[in-house]
Amino acid sequence: MNPELSDAVAASWSIPLWASLSLLLTAIVYWRGWHVARLTRPAELPSWRAGCFFGGLATIWLAIASPLDVLGSWLLLAHMAQHLLLMSVAPPLLLLGAPTVPLLRGLPRGWVRDGLGPLFRSRTVHAIARFIVHPATGWIAMNLAYLGWHVPAAYELALRSPGWHEVEHACFLFTSLLFWWTVVQPWPSRAHWSRWAVVPYLVSADLANTALSAFLAFSNRALYPTYTAAPRIFGLSAMQDQAGAGAFMWVVGSAIYLVPAVGVTMSLLSRRRPRHALVQIGGAPAAGRVRAAQQLDLLRVPVVGALLRARYGRQLLQAVSLLVMCIVIAHGFIGHPMAAMNLAGVLPWNIVRALGVLALLFVGNLFCMACPFTLPRELGRRFGWARFRWPQWLRVKWIGVGLMVVFFFGYERFALWNSPARTAWLLIAYVGAAFLVDTFFRGASFCKYVCPIGQFNFVGSLISPTTLQIRSASTCNTCATRDCIRGNTQQRGCELELYLPEKHSNADCTLCMDCVKACPHDNIGIVTRGMTRDVLASEPTSSLGRLHRRMDVAVAALVLVLAGFANAAAMVGPGGAFLAAAGQRMPWLATGVGSFAGVLVVTLAATGIVWLVSQAGRGGESRREAFCRGALALVPLGMGMWAAHLLFHLVMAAPALLPLVQQSGADFGFRWLGAPHWSAAADLLQGNGLLQLQLLFLDGGLLLSLYLAWRMAAGPRAGGRLLAVAPLVLLTAALYAFGFWVLLQPMQMRGAMMGAM
Amino acid sequence: MRQAAGPFVVSLFTTPESLAVGPADVSVLVEEQGSVLLDADVFVTLTPEYASIAPVIAHLSHSHATNRLMEDAIVQLPRAGRWRAVVHVSEAGREASATTDLTVANHSARRGAIWLFAVLPLCAIALFAWVQTEKRRALRARMLRPA
Numbered sequence: 032m033n034p035e036l037s038d039a040v041a042a043s044w045s046i047p048l049w050a051s052l053s054l055l056l057t058a059i060v061y062w063r064g065w066h067v068a069r070l071t072r073p074a075e076l077p078s079w080r081a082g083c084f085f086g087g088l089a090t091i092w093l094a095i096a097s098p099l100d101v102l103g104s105w106l107l108l109a110h111m112a113q114h115l116l117l118m119s120v121a122p123p124l125l126l127l128g129a130p131t132v133p134l135l136r137g138l139p140r141g142w143v144r145d146g147l148g149p150l151f152r153s154r155t156v157h158a159i160a161r162f163i164v165h166p167a168t169g170w171i172a173m174n175l176a177y178l179g180w181h182v183p184a185a186y187e188l189a190l191r192s193p194g195w196h197e198v199e200h201a202c203f204l205f206t207s208l209l210f211w212w213t214v215v216q217p218w219p220s221r222a223h224w225s226r227w228a229v230v231p232y233l234v235s236a237d238l239a240n241t242a243l244s245a246f247l248a249f250s251n252r253a254l255y256p257t258y259t260a261a262p263r264i265f266g267l268s269a270m271q272d273q274a275g276a277g278a279f280m281w282v283v284g285s286a287i288y289l290v291p292a293v294g295v296t297m298s299l300l301s302r303r304r305p306r307h308a309l310v311q312i313g314g315a316p317a318a319g320r321v322r323a324a325q326q327l328d329l330l331r332v333p334v335v336g337a338l339l340r341a342r343y344g345r346q347l348l349q350a351v352s353l354l355v356m357c358i359v360i361a362h363g364f365i366g367h368p369m370a371a372m373n374l375a376g377v378l379p380w381n382i383v384r385a386l387g388v389l390a391l392l393f394v395g396n397l398f399c400m401a402c403p404f405t406l407p408r409e410l411g412r413r414f415g416w417a418r419f420r421w422p423q424w425l426r427v428k429w430i431g432v433g434l435m436v437v438f439f440f441g442y443e444r445f446a447l448w449n450s451p452a453r454t455a456w457l458l459i460a461y462v463g464a465a466f467l468v469d470t471f472f473r474g475a476s477f478c479k480y481v482c483p484i485g486q487f488n489f490v491g492s493l494i495s496p497t498t499l500q501i502r503s504a505s506t507c508n509t510c511a512t513r514d515c516i517r518g519n520t521q522q523r524g525c526e527l528e529l530y531l532p533e534k535h536s537n538a539d540c541t542l543c544m545d546c547v548k549a550c551p552h553d554n555i556g557i558v559t560r561g562m563t564r565d566v567l568a569s570e571p572t573s574s575l576g577r578l579h580r581r582m583d584v585a586v587a588a589l590v591l592v593l594a595g596f597a598n599a600a601a602m603v604g605p606g607g608a609f610l611a612a613a614g615q616r617m618p619w620l621a622t623g624v625g626s627f628a629g630v631l632v633v634t635l636a637a638t639g640i641v642w643l644v645s646q647a648g649r650g651g652e653s654r655r656e657a658f659c660r661g662a663l664a665l666v667p668l669g670m671g672m673w674a675a676h677l678l679f680h681l682v683m684a685a686p687a688l689l690p691l692v693q694q695s696g697a698d699f700g701f702r703w704l705g706a707p708h709w710s711a712a713a714d715l716l717q718g719n720g721l722l723q724l725q726l727l728f729l730d731g732g733l734l735l736s737l738y739l740a741w742r743m744a745a746g747p748r749a750g751g752r753l754l755a756v757a758p759l760v761l762l763t764a765a766l767y768a769f770g771f772w773v774l775l776q777p778m779q780m781r782g783a784m785m786g787a788m
Numbered sequence: 789m790r791q792a793a794g795p796f797v798v799s800l801f802t803t804p805e806s807l808a809v810g811p812a813d814v815s816v817l818v819e820e821q822g823s824v825l826l827d828a829d830v831f832v833t834l835t836p837e838y839a840s841i842a843p844v845i846a847h848l849s850h851s852h853a854t855n856r857l858m859e860d861a862i863v864q865l866p867r868a869g870r871w872r873a874v875v876h877v878s879e880a881g882r883e884a885s886a887t888t889d890l891t892v893a894n895h896s897a898r899r900g901a902i903w904l905f906a907v908l909p910l911c912a913i914a915l916f917a918w919v920q921t922e923k924r925r926a927l928r929a930r931m932l933r934p935a
Binding site: 145146147149150152153194368369604719722723726727730733734737738767771775776777778 | 802803804806811812813817823824862898900901902905906908909912913916918919920922923926
């Protein structure tokens with residue numbers, strides 16, 4: 032093979048997005064469950080089992096992402112090697128990892144207990160499972176798939192159609208898992224037949240393999256026309272390729288069946304091993320250790336934990352973001368007027384906003400943690416003017432909610448995304464406001480009562496998968512100093528007035544880490560938890576009370592949801608056309624006052640609709656509580672829409688970051704960064720991958736919202752509960768359908784420089 | 789596409805990312821010596837490579853664009869395949885054009901990419917309903933079981 036060809040082959044990796052993500056997710060779940068299950072079952076789950084499982088996942092990924100996949104359409108030999116990996120290498124490795132228990136223990140406990148538990152108790156499911164893992168089912172399914180897909184018509188179909196090719200691979204993998212189940216018999220499954228039956232089971236499967244291999248090797252015609260027409264790049268004729276593939280399957284395939292057959296025979300003839308004794312864990316209560324191991328504590332993760340707990344860790348993050356913000360402001364004033372070629376047009380609206388929302392969904396309120404606006408206030412506090420307490424009558428979220436509405440309105444009305452200079456002024460105003468409020472008022476009054484971004488993040492973080500909470504209640508019960516809220520001589524306490532033992536929600540938490548640093552017992556962590564916990568919780572949380580009684584929090588949630596859909600709809604063609612037509616019919620609506628009045632009317636109307644639909648699910652609670660619950664139940668759908676929409680901007684803008692930095696360097700006079708080469712900005716996600724990811728976010732939001740609506744609806748009987756939840760479900764479904772339609776529309780290029788064609 | 793065309797630099801943007809039969813957004817940015825031209829007259833002509841159908845011609849305008857530095861139009865792409873896009877720019881008596889090729893996928897490719905995501909919530913809801921039914925059945929069985 033010439034060097035250019037070998038280089039091209041080596042570079043022909045085609046990474047399938049969804050399969051790679053699925054494998055990664057499976058690896059994470061297994062790893063988590065293996066850690067937990069190993070505490071009580073170390074003999075059944077030694078390290079080599081985890082190694083086998085990860086090896087199996089890696090083999091699948093190699094089979095579908097490596098150059099083998101590309102070569103498979105030209106060389107039968109390469110295709111057979113790919114099939115061998117999927118049928119005979121990956122499945123036994125996965126099963127040697129004893130995956131059942133680790134995968135179940137790796138899932139959130141609530142899902143297994145409430146979701147899968149009833150299924151595992153179902154007789155129907157038991158019958159289906161018994162049938163699926165029966166040796167006869169495995170043997171027949173694997174051999175049918177193996178022989179069936181090698182029939183020329185089926186094989187050609189798979190070669191012609193990528194979709195059928197994936198179906199073929201899935202058939203091979205899943206039927207082989209069933210076949211190898213009987214051979215490996217992964218713990219804790221029990222054998223249906225005597226272990227001796229495994230020997231003829233394997234040998235008979237080898238006979239089928241031998242028959243097909245011999246047919247391929249000795250056939251005097253090329254069985255698959257695609258390979259006859261394919262370029263013979265390696266100097267092998269189609270017949271030579273076919274004979275080679277047959278020989279490869281015969282030799283390697285037979286070895287894969289016969290070696291385990293010999294191994295099983297040897298183990299049966301050797302002395303029987305003693306049964307494992309029950310493992311005692313010296314003195315420590317295993318259940319407690321298991322519970323602790325199930326919760327990932329970010330503050331105990333190396334490097335990240337050390338940075339967050341460091342005395343000036345947060346300030347370091349804020350200083351970096353403040354520096355970036357200063358550059359953005361400067362570039363907003365002196366840089367290119369085209370938003371896509373200006374840091375102020377891209378960084379705040381397309382990158383930071385999107386990363387902030389994704390962080391809320393996957394980690395927590397990281398934007399507030401690294402907030403650049405609140406660092407300058409530390410300077411103001413040195414003047415000692417912060418003597419006033421925030422007025423009692425203003426200790427609600429209404430100012431913040433109002434500013435959220437103004438912010439979203441101003442974003443569209445003044446086309447902030449399209450004006451770097453206006454964006455720069457907005458950032459300056461934001462820093463100024465934070466500086467003024469917190470210079471004269473004690474605590475973090477700006478964050479808690481004024482900041483619209485903060486209110487958005489507080490509501491969004493209600494469904495974050497992590498929370499700042501105490502590690503041990505007994506430690507707090509015996510604590511006399513309460514440094515986490517009062518502070519001490521070295522470290523101030525929580526400025527948002529959240530007392531950690533009574534903090535049951537993410538609302539109002541900026542992850543500033545003050546409480547972590549102040550706690551003398553090292554009793555605070557950032558731990559994982561269920562995403563629905565905050566919304567479902569009924570106990571009062573520190574400083575806010577019961578979330579279900581807070582109208583201001585509920586309206587903030589509604590504004591977040593409405594803005595998510597309105598913001599996305601305004602940037603698609605039909606949305607823009609609708610607004611333009613409305614402006615032409617009612618000219619007063621196109622004026623500043625008129626459009627703001629329109630926004631207020633829509634917000635009030637939406638509030639009224641949610642009020643009405645949530646009353647049906649009311650049990651013994653008040654109308655206000657029912658409304659608050661209904662509004663909070665919509666938060667996941669709203670966040671799903673925000674994530675789907677902003678992901679579009681992130682994917683479009685991220686590849687243009689390098690030329691953007693070069694452009695800003697040139698604008699500031701640093702020409703050594705090089706001239707911006709805009710057309711080199713290629714898309715991050717090719718094809719429909721972006722749309723699929725967007726729809727996945729929306730689907731996730733819908734399901735979580737429906738689940739919350741179901742859980743919060745009153746009524747013990749299923750029929751009554753269905754009726755109670757129906758109006759809210761219909762509203763949620765209508766919003767979802769609208770969001771789905773919006774995502775399918777061509778979105779206009781706004782502030783982002785899109786990839787070159 | 790970002791191309792020098794006569795005295796202008798023309799950038800053409802299209803969405804959706806994978807163009808498919810149906811509506812598509814076409815935006816054009818015209819620059820001259822580093823500054824954006826706002827009064828250029830811009831037409832886009834889209835011609836299918838092999839099909840014998842009439843070309844799609846769109847007059848772009850700022851009024852359609854949410855980004856006012858650009859000129860924009862929504863066009864209907866009637867057929868899948870390779871299309872040639874020619875952007876004609878005229879400003880103060882000067883004219884120039886830039887050309888690029890586009891690939892338009894058919895409806896089924898787009899439908900194939902999204903159908904799973906429309907069905908996914910329904911499957912999840914069905915599974916949830918089944919779980920709830922099993923839970924209720926188990927609860928009822930426990931209640932009926934003699935103590």
